[in-house]
Amino acid sequence: MKNYYFKSVEEFITFKDTKKSVWLLLVAEESSFLYENLSDALSDSYGAVFPEIIYDKKHYKTGVVAIELEKKPQLIKDIEQPIPEDIELSGIESMLVFVDGLSPHIDAFLFSLFEVIDEDTILLGGGAGKLTLEQERVIFTPEGIYENAALLIAFDNPTRVGVKHGWEFLEGPLVATSSEKNILKKIDYENAFDVYKRIVQEDSGLTFNDDNFFEIAKSYPLGIVTIDNEVIVRDPIFVQDGALVLVGVMPENSIINILKGEKSHLLGAAKQAAQEAYSQSQNAELVFMIDCISRVLFLEDTFKEEIESVNDIVDETPIVGALTLGEIANNSKSYIDFYNKTCVVGVICSSNS
Amino acid sequence: MCSGCDMLFQQLTLSYECLASIGNSLEIESMISEVLITFSRKTGAVSGSYYSQMETKEPLIHIGKKIDFDISDYPIQRTDYEVFLVENKQVVILLLKHGYLLLIYKNKEKTVDKLAAILGNFQYKINLSISACEGVTELETLNEKLEERVSESVKKIRENEKLLISQSKQAVMGEMIEMIAHQWRQPITSIGMISNNILFDIVLDELDKDTLKDELDKINKQVMFLSNTIDDFRDFFKESKEKQEVKVDDVIQGAMSIIDKQLEKHSIEIEVQNSVKDFSFFTFKNELIQVLLNILGNAKDAFEENEIENRKVTIVCKREKNSLLFCIEDNAGGVSDTIIDKIFEPYFSTKKKKNGTGLGLYMSMIIVTEHLDGKISVENKNDGAIFNVSIPLDQGVSYE
Numbered sequence: 148m149k150n151y152y153f154k155s156v157e158e159f160i161t162f163k164d165t166k167k168s169v170w171l172l173l174v175a176e177e178s179s180f181l182y183e184n185l186s187d188a189l190s191d192s193y194g195a196v197f198p199e200i201i202y203d204k205k206h207y208k209t210g211v212v213a214i215e216l217e218k219k220p221q222l223i224k225d226i227e228q229p230i231p232e233d234i235e236l237s238g239i240e241s242m243l244v245f246v247d248g249l250s251p252h253i254d255a256f257l258f259s260l261f262e263v264i265d266e267d268t269i270l271l272g273g274g275a276g277k278l279t280l281e282q283e284r285v286i287f288t289p290e291g292i293y294e295n296a297a298l299l300i301a302f303d304n305p306t307r308v309g310v311k312h313g314w315e316f317l318e319g320p321l322v323a324t325s326s327e328k329n330i331l332k333k334i335d336y337e338n339a340f341d342v343y344k345r346i347v348q349e350d351s352g353l354t355f356n357d358d359n360f361f362e363i364a365k366s367y368p369l370g371i372v373t374i375d376n377e378v379i380v381r382d383p384i385f386v387q388d389g390a391l392v393l394v395g396v397m398p399e400n401s402i403i404n405i406l407k408g409e410k411s412h413l414l415g416a417a418k419q420a421a422q423e424a425y426s427q428s429q430n431a432e433l434v435f436m437i438d439c440i441s442r443v444l445f446l447e448d449t450f451k452e453e454i455e456s457v458n459d460i461v462d463e464t465p466i467v468g469a470l471t472l473g474e475i476a477n478n479s480k481s482y483i484d485f486y487n488k489t490c491v492v493g494v495i496c497s498s499n500s
Numbered sequence: 501m502c503s504g505c506d507m508l509f510q511q512l513t514l515s516y517e518c519l520a521s522i523g524n525s526l527e528i529e530s531m532i533s534e535v536l537i538t539f540s541r542k543t544g545a546v547s548g549s550y551y552s553q554m555e556t557k558e559p560l561i562h563i564g565k566k567i568d569f570d571i572s573d574y575p576i577q578r579t580d581y582e583v584f585l586v587e588n589k590q591v592v593i594l595l596l597k598h599g600y601l602l603l604i605y606k607n608k609e610k611t612v613d614k615l616a617a618i619l620g621n622f623q624y625k626i627n628l629s630i631s632a633c634e635g636v637t638e639l640e641t642l643n644e645k646l647e648e649r650v651s652e653s654v655k656k657i658r659e660n661e662k663l664l665i666s667q668s669k670q671a672v673m674g675e676m677i678e679m680i681a682h683q684w685r686q687p688i689t690s691i692g693m694i695s696n697n698i699l700f701d702i703v704l705d706e707l708d709k710d711t712l713k714d715e716l717d718k719i720n721k722q723v724m725f726l727s728n729t730i731d732d733f734r735d736f737f738k739e740s741k742e743k744q745e746v747k748v749d750d751v752i753q754g755a756m757s758i759i760d761k762q763l764e765k766h767s768i769e770i771e772v773q774n775s776v777k778d779f780s781f782f783t784f785k786n787e788l789i790q791v792l793l794n795i796l797g798n799a800k801d802a803f804e805e806n807e808i809e810n811r812k813v814t815i816v817c818k819r820e821k822n823s824l825l826f827c828i829e830d831n832a833g834g835v836s837d838t839i840i841d842k843i844f845e846p847y848f849s850t851k852k853k854k855n856g857t858g859l860g861l862y863m864s865m866i867i868v869t870e871h872l873d874g875k876i877s878v879e880n881k882n883d884g885a886i887f888n889v890s891i892p893l894d895q896g897v898s899y900e
Contacts, residue, residue, distance in 0.1 A: 258537075262564060266546070266606065320513065374514050374543055374615070376506065398538070400520035402513040481544040481607065482564075 148304075148433045148495065149215040150467050152202040156180050159211050160188045169193070169219050171243075171300055172287075173212040173469045175200045176277045182284070182292040189289055193220040193298060195245040195275035196285040198440040201468035204458050206443065206450065212467050214433075216300065222288045223297040226256035230263055234299070241269040241306035241495070243435065244483075246297040248274020248472030249282040251328045254396035256297060257475065257483040269306045270483055271493040273437040273471030274394065280361075280384050280472075304432065304498045309423030310476045312380050312489040313416025314368055318346045319404030326399045331369070331383075331391040334403070338389035343367075346405050360386055365444045368488045370404045371397070380406065382441050382473075382487035394473045395485045410449055413442060417453040417490040421460035430497035434461045436468030437491040443470055445488075457492060464494070515618055517542050522622060523629035526636040531629055532561045536601070540564055543615045545592075545603040552599040559602070567604050581620040583613055592616040597627045661866050680729065686761075687722040694718050729757070746785045748817050748824065749777040754785065755792040759800075766800050768811040775818050781893055787867045788891070791876070794860040795828045795887045802832035802885075819893075823874070826889040834880035843878060 153159040155178055163170065172194030174180050180196065182189075193216075202212045221234050226246065230236075242264070246253055253274065264270070275285040286296040321342065325333035334342040344355050347367045355363060361384060369391075370378035381403075383391040397403075417438070425431065436457055443450045458466060474491045477483040521538035525531040536548035540563065547567050549559035554571060571593065574584050582593045586604075590612045594601040603619070605612050694715050701707035752772055763770055796813065803811045808831065816827040835843060844865040868876040874891040 258563075261546075262566070266565060320509070322516070372510075372513050374510055376510060398517075398541075400517055402517060481546055482541055 150202075150433065150465060151213045152207070153211045153213060154209065156185055156189075156211050159192075159213050160185065162213075163188075163192070166215075167191075169216045171214040171216050171220065173197060173200045173214075173467070175207050175209050175211070177208040178210055182287055186289075186291075189287070191219075191289060193222075193288050193300070195287065195298060195469075196277065196283075197273075197275055197469035197471055198278045199443065199470035201436050201438070201454060201466060201470065203466060204451075204454050206454060206470060212469075214467060217303070218301055220288070220298050220300040222286070222290075222293070223256070223299065224293055225295055226250060226297050227252045227295060230256075230259050235301075236260075236264050236268075236299075239265060239268050239301045240304060240498075241271075241302045241493075243300040243302070243493075244270055244272030244297060244475050245275050245286065245300075246272065246473075246475070247282065247286060247293075247295050248276040248394065249280065250295045251396075252295065253473065253485050254328070257485055261477070261483045269308055269493075270475060270477045271306065271308050271435060271437060271491050272475040273469060273491070274473035274475075274485075275469075276472040278440065302495060302498075305496045307424045307427040307494045307496070308476050309420035309425075309492045310474075310484075310486065310489060311416035311420040311423070312378070312486070313413040314370065314378070314380055314406040314408050314488060315412060316370075317350060317367065317405045317407040319370075320372065320402045321404065323397050323399060323401045323403050326397040326401075328396050329393045330387065331381075331393055331397045332389075339391045340386045340389050343369075343383065343391060343405065350407060365441045366408055368406050368408075368441075369393070369397075370406045372402045372404060378404065378406070379484060379486055380488040382439070394487050408445055410446055413446060414449065414453050414456055417492075418456040418460060420490045420492040421457040424492045424494045425461050425464075428494040428496050431461060431464040431494045432497050433495045434464050434466045434468075435491075435493040435495065436466050437474050437476075437493070438468065438470050439474055439486075439488045439490070440470040440472060441488050442490065453490065457490075461492075461494065511614075511618060514542055514615070515621070518619065518622060519625065522625050523632065526633055528630065528633035528637065529561055531633055532601075533563060535626065536561065536563045536603075539601070539619060540603055543603065543612075543619075544605060544607060546589075546606045547602075547604040549602040550599065551602065554599060556599070560599075565604070569602060569604075571600065571602075580623050581616045583616050592619065594619050594623060594626070596623065596630065598630075601626070658870075661870065664863060664866070684726060684729065687725050691719050691722045694722075743782040743784055745780050745782055747777065748779045748781070749774060751783075751785060751788050751792070752815065752817065754789045755796065758789070759793055759796050763796065763800060763813070766803060766811065768800060768803060768813055771812065771814045773814065773816045776824065777817075779819065779824070781824060781891070783891060784867075784871055787871055788889075791864040791867050791889060792826065792828065794864045795889075798860060799828070799830040799832055799885075802830065806833040808832050820890070822893050824891045824893060826891070827886055828889075829881065829884060829886040831882065831884040833883060834885045835878060837880075840878060840880070844876070 151162070153162065156174060159172065168191065170192045172192055174194055174196045176196055176198050199206045199208050200210065200212045223230060223234065246256065277283060277285065282294055284292040284294045286293050286298050321334050323331055323334060324336050331339045333339055347363060348354055351363060351366070353363050364383045369381040369383060371381060372378060381393045381395055381397055383393055385392050434457070436454065438453065442453065446453060454466065474486040474489045475483060476486065476491045518539055521534050523531060524534055532550045536550065539545065540548040545564065547564040550561040552560045557570060569591070576582055576595070580595060582595070584591045590605040592603040592612055592615065698707065698712065698715050701711065752774060760770065799813050812831050814829045818825050844861050865876050868874045868889055872891050874889065877888050879886055
C-alpha cells in the first residue's frame with residue numbers, strides 16, 4: 148500500500164498527474180487548503196482535514212499524507228440520515244472510517260453502521276476537523292466538501308486493532324444525571340461544570356477563567372466506566388450555560404470518573420495499543436496511527452516519543468495517520484466505540500496473510 | 501480498590517445504569533429501545549430484541565445486528581432468565597410477563613451468566629413499565645374512540661341543526677300563508693273592483709276601448725304583483741346550497757316583500773337606513789332573510805304582547821371594517837334583564853298568546869354563527885331592543 152507525504156496539496160496534485168490512481172488524502176489543518184480552488188485537480192482524491200497528520204515517525208501541522216487505494220471510498224453525505232441503501236458494506240474485511248468529529252450525530256451514525264456491516268468487519272478511524280473546534284466542511288470527495296459527513300474506505304486486507312489511552316482515575320464515581328447527546332448538563336444533580344471545576348481546580352491548583360478552559364481541561368478528561376472495567380474517555384472542550392460540551396456522546400445516567408494523565412502512562416498506553424495490534428498481525432503492510440490531538444496538546448514535545456514507541460513495536464512497517472477529534476475502533480465483538488484522548492493503532496496486513 | 505470491590509463496583513455500575521434506563525417513556529417502542537440500547541451497550545451485546553409474545557417469530561423492537569432466533573427451539577425451564585450457547589454466540593433470554601428480551605453476545609470468552617443474573621433482577625420493573633406503556637396505549641385508543649364519538653356526535657348535531665332550519669322554515673309556513681293572504685288581499689280586491697267597473701260599463705254600454713285598455717293594464721299590474729309575491733315566497737323556501745353574490749338592498753327588500761303587509765296590518769312603521777344599498781357581498785341570501793324575518797316577527801309579537809302604540813322598527817345597514825352590520829331596533833319595551841342571556845337558547849319562548857316554538861331566535865343564532873360565520877347579539881336601548889347581526893365579508897366583495 149503505497150503512501151507519500153507532500154508539503155502541500157498542490158505538490159500532491161503535481162505528483163498525482165503522473166500517476167493514475169485513487170487516493171486517500173489526510174490533510175493537515177494549517178496547510179493552505181482551499182477545496183474550491185483545487186476541486187478540479189482533485190479527481191479520484193478523497194480525504195479529510197485533521198488538526199495534524201502523522202507520517203514516518205513525525206507529526207505535521209501542514210502537508211498531506213497520500214495513500215494509494217485499490218477501491219474508491221464511499222461518502223455518507225449526511226450522517227444524521229439513515230445510511231443510504233446503495234452504500235456497499237458487505238464482504239468488507241476492514242474499513243477506515245473518517246467522520247466529521249464535531250458532529251453531534253456520530254454516536255447514532257456508528258450505531259447504524261454497526262447494524263449494517265458484516266459481523267467480522269474490523270473498523271478504525273477518527274474524527275476530522277480543526278483545532279478551532281468549530282464545525283466546518285472537512286470531508287471531501289472529487290464531487291465536493293462536506294460537514295456532518297463520513298468517508299468509508301474499505302480494504303480487502305485483514306487489520307488488527309489496538310486501543311489504549313493511559314488516563315488514570317482522579318475522582319469518582321460520579322453520575323451523569325442529565326445529558327443530551329454530547330452535552331453533559333448535570334453531574335450528581337449539580338451543574339456539570341461546577342462539579343468538574345471544583346475537582347479539577349483542587350487537583351491542579353489552577354483556576355478556570357473565561358479563556359483557559361481547554362488549556363486546563365485537556366489534562367482532565369472524563370471517563371465512562373464500562374462493564375469490562377474499561378474506561379471510554381470523553382474530552383470536555385468548552386462550557387455552555389454551566390454544561391460541559393464533549394467530543395462524543397454521554398449517555399444519561401452513565402457512571403463517570405474524572406481522569407488525569409501522567410505523561411509516562413500515556414506513552415506506555417500507545418506502546419500497548421501498538422503491541423496489541425501488531426502481536427496479532429502477519430505480514431504487516433501499513434500502520435494507521437489514529438491519535439487524539441488533545442494527547443499532543445497534553446504531551447507537548449514528548450508526543451514524538453509516542454510515535455517512536457509505536458514505531459519501535461511495528462518494526463519497519465511504515466506509519467501513517469492523523470491526530471483527530473475523537474477516535475473510532477471496534478474489535479468486531481461488540482459495538483463500534485467512539486473514543487476521545489485515545490491512541491488507536493491499526494495494523495493493515497497483506498491481503499494474502 | 502481490591503479486586504472484589506472492583507467487581508462489586510462494576511456490578512453496581514451496570515445495575516444502576518440499566519435500572520435507570522427502564523421506564524423512561526410511556527411509549528413502548530421508545531421505552532424498550534432505550535432499555536435494549538443501554539443493556540447491550542453496557543454489557544457488550546451485539547444484538548438486542550424484544551418479543552411481545554413467546555410465540556411471535558419477529559421481534560417487536562430490535563437493535564444491533566439482525567440475528568435469526570426461534571425460542572421454540574430452546575427448552576425454557578426457569579422463570580426469570582436463561583442462557584444458551586448458540587453456535588458461536590451466547591444468548592441471554594430475560595423472560596417477561598408475556599414475551600421476552602433477547603441479548604446476543606458474540607464474545608465467547610465473556611462470562612454472561614453473571615450479566616444475565618443482574619438483568620434478571622430487572623424483570624419485575626420491566627414488566628411494570630411495559631404494563632404502564634400498554635395502559636397508556638389503551639387509554640390513547642379509548643381517547644381516539646372518544647374523539648371519534650365526539651366527532652360523530654358533532655356531525656349528528658350539525659345534521660340536526662340543518663333539519664331544524666328546514667323544520668323552522670316549515671313552521672313559519674303557516675305564518676307565511678297568513679302573510680301571503682295579506683299580500684294578496686289588496687290586489688285581489690283591486691282586481692275585483694276593476695272587473696266590476698268593466699262589468700258596469702258593459703251593462704251601461706259605456707265601455708270604450710281606451711277605458712277597457714286602461715282597466716286591463718291595471719289588472720295586469722296587480723296580476724304581476726301577485727306573481728312576484730309568489731316568486732318571493734317560493735324563493736324563500738329554496739335551499740341555498742352555495743353562497744351567492746347579493747346586494748344588501750336585495751336582502752332587505754327580500755325580507756320586506758314578505759313581511760311588510762304583516763307589519764302594516766299591525767300598524768308598525770318601518771324605517772330602513774341603508775347606507776350600503778348597492779354593496780355586494782357573498783352570503784346565503786335566504787338564510788339571512790330568514791334571520792331578519794325572525795327578528796321582525798318577534799318585534800311584531802312584542803308590540804302586540806306589550807300593547808305598544810306608535811310602533812316603529814328601524815333597520816340600519818352599514819359597513820364596519822370587514823363586516824356588514826344589520827341593526828334592527830324596535831320600541832316594543834325591550835327584553836327583560838332576567839331572560840336577555842337566554843333568548844338565543846333553544847325552546848326558549850316568552851310568547852304567551854301565540855305559543856311560540858322557542859326555535860326562532862335559536863335558529864337565527866345557528867344560522868348567523870354556524871352558517872354565515874357571523875355574530876348575533878341583543879341589547880336594550882331606550883324603550884326597546886336592538887338586535888345586531890354582524891356578517892363577515894369574505895372574498896368576492898365589491899362595490900357597484
